[in-house]
Amino acid sequence: MKKQTRQCTEFENACYHIISKVPPGRVTTYGEIAKALAKRGYSKNASRAVGGAMGRNPFAPKVPCHRVVCSNGKLGGYNGGLKRKISLLGKEGVLVSNGVVENFGSVLWKFK
DNA sequence: TATTTGACCAAGA
């Protein structure tokens, strides 16, 4: 085999692990993930790096990155296209209107 | 090794 796509770093791995903990019908934010990472020894302000980890590597179904949105309730981005993200979220029960998550405060999942 | 970038966030004007 060749051309093995770049190995996942520990940081990315940690991000995916945390995202995996978000149940369907809920969404989380990059900031929350960063905070959760802070407990694991990373910086709590790594929100950017978190988003970066999502966007670079795994558009894969392996990780439900579609459950991650901005802290302001906006969608943020998605490798497969925001439409895809909206569709997936809507399927799980999270309504998105005009690029903004409705009832954001209610569906926002916080890591405890 | 240094610079740039990015799916951010909070605060200021």
Place this chain on the structure above:
DNA sequence: ATCTTGGCCAAAT
């Protein structure tokens, strides 16, 4: 309410 600025972090080039 919208736009701009600064900060902060990790990966990519």
